[in-house]
Structure formats: structure tokens, C-alpha cells
Amino acid sequence: MSQPLYYKTISELETMLDNGEISAVELAKVFIERQSSVDGKVGAFLSADADGLLSAAEQSDKLRAQGGKRGALEGIPVGLKDVLAVRGQKLTCASKILENYVSPYTATSLEKMSSRGALFWGRLNMDEFAMGSSCENSAFKRTCNPWDLSRIPGGSSGGSAAAVAAGECAASLGSDTGGSIRQPASLCGVVGMKPTYGLVSRYGLAAFASSLDQIGPFAKCVKDAAILLEAVAGHDPKDSTSVPCEIPNYAANLAPDAFKGKKIGLPKEYFAAGIDPEVKAVVEKAVDDCRALGAEVVEISLPHTDLAIPVYYIIATAEASSNLARYDGVRYTRRSPRTTDVIDMYFKSRAEGFGEEVKRRIILGSYVLSSGYYDAYYLRAQKVRTLIRRDFESAFENVDVIMTPTSPTTAFKFGEKTSDPLAMYLSDICTINVNLAGLPGISVPCGFTANGLPVGLQMIGRAFDEQNLLSYAAAYEAANDWSSRRPNL
Numbered sequence: 001m002s003q004p005l006y007y008k009t010i011s012e013l014e015t016m017l018d019n020g021e022i023s024a025v026e027l028a029k030v031f032i033e034r035q036s037s038v039d040g041k042v043g044a045f046l047s048a049d050a051d052g053l054l055s056a057a058e059q060s061d062k063l064r065a066q067g068g069k070r071g072a073l074e075g076i077p078v079g080l081k082d083v084l085a086v087r088g089q090k091l092t093c094a095s096k097i098l099e100n101y102v103s104p105y106t107a108t109s110l111e112k113m114s115s116r117g118a119l120f121w122g123r124l125n126m127d128e129f130a131m132g133s134s135c136e137n138s139a140f141k142r143t144c145n146p147w148d149l150s151r152i153p154g155g156s157s158g159g160s161a162a163a164v165a166a167g168e169c170a171a172s173l174g175s176d177t178g179g180s181i182r183q184p185a186s187l188c189g190v191v192g193m194k195p196t197y198g199l200v201s202r203y204g205l206a207a208f209a210s211s212l213d214q215i216g217p218f219a220k221c222v223k224d225a226a227i228l229l230e231a232v233a234g235h236d237p238k239d240s241t242s243v244p245c246e247i248p249n250y251a252a253n254l255a256p257d258a259f260k261g262k263k264i265g266l267p268k269e270y271f272a273a274g275i276d277p278e279v280k281a282v283v284e285k286a287v288d289d290c291r292a293l294g295a296e297v298v299e300i301s302l303p304h305t306d307l308a309i310p311v312y313y314i315i316a317t318a319e320a321s322s323n324l325a326r327y328d329g330v331r332y333t334r335r336s337p338r339t340t341d342v343i344d345m346y347f348k349s350r351a352e353g354f355g356e357e358v359k360r361r362i363i364l365g366s367y368v369l370s371s372g373y374y375d376a377y378y379l380r381a382q383k384v385r386t387l388i389r390r391d392f393e394s395a396f397e398n399v400d401v402i403m404t405p406t407s408p409t410t411a412f413k414f415g416e417k418t419s420d421p422l423a424m425y426l427s428d429i430c431t432i433n434v435n436l437a438g439l440p441g442i443s444v445p446c447g448f449t450a451n452g453l454p455v456g457l458q459m460i461g462r463a464f465d466e467q468n469l470l471s472y473a474a475a476y477e478a479a480n481d482w483s484s485r486r487p488n489l
Contacts, residue, residue: 006034006167007486010076010224011251013170017064017075024057024064024075024119031077031121035168038489043143044153044163046082046094048122053077056119072227072251074117079169081160082123083130084215085204086110093206094138095128097327097334097353107204108239109173109215109232116231121169125159128355129324130175130208132156133183133427136418137357145188146487147453151411154184154427157218161188164218166489171228172218177208178312179406179431181216182443186406186456189445191219191473191483194431195229196464197438198243201236209319210241212312212435221483222444222474226250229466243464250470256478258471260294265399269305270430276409282455283405286446290403290476300399302391305433307384309425312432314368314381320358321365327353360421389437396462401472404430406443406456430458440466444473445482454482 005013005027016022032050039045060075085091085103092098110120127137135143135158143158145151146166153162157174161184164172174181176194185192193216200215207213217228230251235244266287271280291297329335329349336348354362368377395402408429417424434441439460446457457476461469477483 003486004167005030007220009221010072010170010219010227013076014072014074024060025054027075028053028057028077028119031169035122038166039168041144041149041489042146042162042166042168043141044124044159044166044168045079046092046123046125046140046159047090053119053121060117060119069117071116071231073113073231076118076170077121078113078118079122079124079160079163079172080110080120081126081157081172081174083126083175083206084110084173085206086120090123091206092123092140093129094126094140095353095355095358096139097350099334101332105204108201108236110204112234113231118231124163124172127156127158128358129206129320130156130177130180131320131357131361133179133424134417135159135184136414137355139355142414145411146489147189148411151413151453152187154187154407154411156180158184160218161185161190161192164188164190164220165487167486171220171224173215173228173232174218175205176214176216176435177212177316178435179428181218182431182441182456182458183407183428185218185443186458187411187454189454189482189485189487191222191225191442191444193217193225193229193442194434194440195233195466196440198241199233199245199440199464199466201234201239201242203236203238207323209316210323211319212316214435222442222470222477223251223254225442226254226470226474229470245464248467250467253467253471254474255471256475257294258468258475259290262295262400263398264290264295264297265300265395265402266297267300267302267305267395267402267404269302270404274408274426274429275405278449279405279407279409279455282447282449283457286457286476287403289479293475293479298399300395300402302395302433304384304387304391308388308433308436309429311381311384311388312436313364313425314377315385317361317365318369318378319365321362321369324358324362329353385436388433392437392439392460401469402460404458404460406430406458410449410453410455434460439463440469442469442473444477445485446480447482
């Protein structure tokens with residue numbers, strides 16, 4: 001049975017637009033109607049700009065009528081995590097402290113996407129300042145998992161994952177600091193990719209942890225993710241961490257026989273205690289499918305895996321403490337109206353403007369950076385981070401790709417882990433190491449549990465080897481139908 005328009009892939013929609021089967025305006029109306037009909041249940045959008053989308057679609061149709069086309073994304077509606085700057089639009093980071101902030105500039109990644117014809121369609125919900133694994137930390141609303149509305153969509157990019165899964169946009173962008181793209185992609189049954197650190201410019205991305213943050217795509221299939229990645233990747237002189245490198249046409253160079261003669265590494269630490277048995281079984285079946293496609297599977301060890309959580313929550317919180325110091329109530333953020341002096345204004349503005357999880361992480365970060373504790377915590381964590389990176393370097397001397405579960409569990413119920421921050425932090429145990437090592441990772445749907453919840457397979461590649469990583473993911477996807485399944489909303 002043919003998918004409705006809002007569930008078709010970017011490639012399918014591009015062909016229809018090119019052939020005149022549908023106009024960009026008609027396509028925009030499809031997504032506007034879909035968002036209007038289901039977002040009351042899902043809650044993926046913080047705001048939706050229907051008039052802006054229609055206006056941009058009209059311009060896209062005019063360009064096509066004149067024989068022009070900017071790229072593969074011409075006329076395609078894309079949703080944006082509310083951590084990415086667009087000139088003239090609100091940028092709230094799902095926080096009260098930025099509730100009325102309007103960005104004066106556009107992120108480089110979005111300028112690149114726009115130059116390929118993408119139409120920006122709404123701001124998507126998230127954990128406040130990207131701090132969370134469930135999307136329960138938003139200051140404004142709750143986003144539900146489209147597969148089960150009583151469950152979380154994952155985080156922090158929960159709105160971005162849920163919007164794609166629910167067919168409210170053709171694709172979306174998110175950010176990934178410790179798994180914030182891959183984990184919600186897994187829980188919502190879509191494709192989500194974190195590129196190599198430095199491949200995509202961070203200019204215009206509201207910073208959480210600057211040495212870990214990376215922008216990446218959510219999509220309905222691997223090819224769509226490849227199209228989006230090519231659109232946003234590339235060197236940017238405005239970002240000192242951006243790496244000069246050639247960006248290939250990822251989508252055009254996907255190798256259907258990518259697994260033949262290749263070696264898959266299964267790190268034993270990722271299949272130990274803490275992984276839900278049903279998730280483990282589904283992922284192991286997916287690995288067997290890859291073996292059937294011509295790969296050899298070997299067990300490997302990443303011995304410092306168990307140190308990832310403490311290392312991450314030292315480094316990430318330290319950087320967050322520094323980055324979020326700018327939100328002080330003085331310049332462009334919310335200011336408390338009930339203050340007696342400058343110190344009182346700082347205190348009350350930040351206390352009223354930040355949510356509990358953000359305040360928790362700022363306090364943790366300030367502590368580890370304080371006098372007498374820098375060497376004991378932050379410096380030591382950076383040394384262990386080097387060991388984690390070396391674990392991967394050593395592993396990639398013997399294997400071509402590493403596979404793990406994306407998340408140790410499927411989507412859990414709302415409120416199930418909110419009273420236990422450590423349990424919540426462990427939701428990212430399979431993804432955090434990839435950020436610490438600066439490597440690319442992708443989550444691909446690989447099956448469902450008995451109660452109908454999606455499971456994701458994480459593939460990890462060598463630095464800047466996105467082409468091969470996408471090929472592995474596409475080859476697996478082509479051998480199954482998991483990515484074509486949609487929730488019943």
C-alpha cells in the first residue's frame with residue numbers, strides 16, 4: 001500500500017515535485033494539515049509557521065516554473081530543533097530564560113540547507129538547553145512518542161524525532177551532545193545521525209557543551225539522512241572547530257554491497273547487564289542480518305566504556321556552566337521583575353528562568369571547575385576521555401564498523417525516571433562514548449518489541465568516514481522493512 005504524502009521520503013517527494021505531480025504549495029498544505037490534525041496529541045512543535053511555509057513554497061514553485069532548482073531539498077518542509085538560530089525567529093531552547101529571544105542571524109547549517117531549497121517549517125520541542133534524555137525537561141510542553149502516547153520520545157531532540165515519526169515534516173534537524181539525536185531516533189523508529197565532530201558547523205547552535213555538540217539529521221530513511229547531511233556539512237570559518245574537508249555526494253555513493261568482506265565489531269561491554277533482554281535480542285538479530293549480507297562479526301572490547309557516564313557528566317556540565325553564564329538577565333534574556341540590586345537580579349533571573357535539570361548541571365559544572373577540584377575532576381576526566389578515544393582507535397585497526405544497541409531500553413513511561421537522575425543519565429550509556437571520541441554514529445530502526453515499541457541499531461564509524469557508515473546503514477535498511485513502518489495516529 002502506498003504511503004500518504006506526509007510519509008514519503010525526500011527522494012520520492014523530489015521526484016513528484018520535479019515531475020509536476022504536486023506543487024510545493026500543495027505539499028506544504030499536506031504537512032500543515034497533518035501537523036494541525038496530530039500535533040495536539042504528539043506535541044512535537046513549539047511553534048509552526050504555516051504562513052511562512054506557504055510563502056516560501058510559492059517562491060519555490062516560481063523557481064521551478066522558470067526551470068530552476070537549488071538542490072535536492074527544493075520545496076521540502078524541514079523542522080528545526082529549537083536550539084538552531086534563524087534570523088527573525090524565536091530561539092528559546094525550550095527555556096523560560098529565552099522565552100522572548102529573537103535571533104538576529106541564521107545558523108550556517110541552515111543557510112546551507114536553504115541554499116539547497118529546504119523550507120523551514122516550525123520550531124520543535126526539546127529538553128531545556130538540550131539537557132535531558134526524555135524531552136520531559138521542556139519549560140513549555142510535553143512531547144509524546146507517536147508509537148505510544150503514554151511514553152517519552154527520547155531526548156533531548158524529542159520533538160525532532162517525534163515530528164518525523166508522526167509525518168509532521170519531511171525531515172528535521174537536531175543536535176547531539178551525548179546521544180540526543182540517536183537515542184530519540186531509536187525510541188521513535190526513525191533514522192538519526194550524529195556526524196563526526198567538526199564536520200558540521202556549530203555556528204548558530206546554542207551551545208550546551210562545546211567540545212561535544214554536533215548538528216545532525218532525522219529522516220525516514222538512510223538515503224534521506226545522507227541528503228540532509230550533505231546539505232549541512234562543510235567547513236565554516238565562523239566555527240573554529242569546523243574541519244576543512246571535501247564533502248561527497250553521500251546519497252549518490254551509497255554502496256548496496258557495503259558489508260561484503262567487511263568486519264563488524266561487537267563491543268562486549270554494550271551487551272552486558274543493563275541492556276533490556278528484548279532490546280538485546282532484536283539488536284543481535286539485526287547483526288545476524290548484517291552477517292548474512294557478507295560481513296564477518298567479531299567480539300571486541302572497549303575497556304573504558306564504564307567510565308563514560310562519569311566522564312561525560314564532568315566535562316559536559318563544566319562546559320555547560322561556562323556556556324550558560326551568558327544568560328544572566330542583563331542582556332538578552334528574561335529578567336526577574338522583583339529585584340533589589342544587581343546580585344539579587346542575577347540570582348532571581350537565573351533561578352526563575354532555568355529549570356531544575358539545567359540548574360543541577362550548572363551547579364555540578366561549577367563545582368568541578370572550582371578552585372581545588374579542577375585537577376581532581378575536570379583534568380582527570382579529560383585524561384580518561386583520551387583513553388576512551390584510544391579504545392576506538394585500537395578497535396578500528398581490526399574492524400570496519402562497530403555495532404551496538406542505540407538505547408538500553410525502549411521508550412519508557414512519562415515520570416518513570418524523573419525522580420532518579422542517575423537512571424535517566426544511564427539512558428545514554430550506549431551513545432555517550434561516541435561523542436567523547438568525536439566519532440560519527442547512526443541509529444537505524446531494526447525491529448520492535450512484543451508491545452510494539454521501536455528498537456534502534458547503532459552503527460559507529462571512523463572519524464570522517466560518513467560515506468561508508470551511511471552505506472552500511474543503507475545496506476542493512478534495504479534488507480529489511482523496519483524503516484518503512486509508521487505509527488498509527
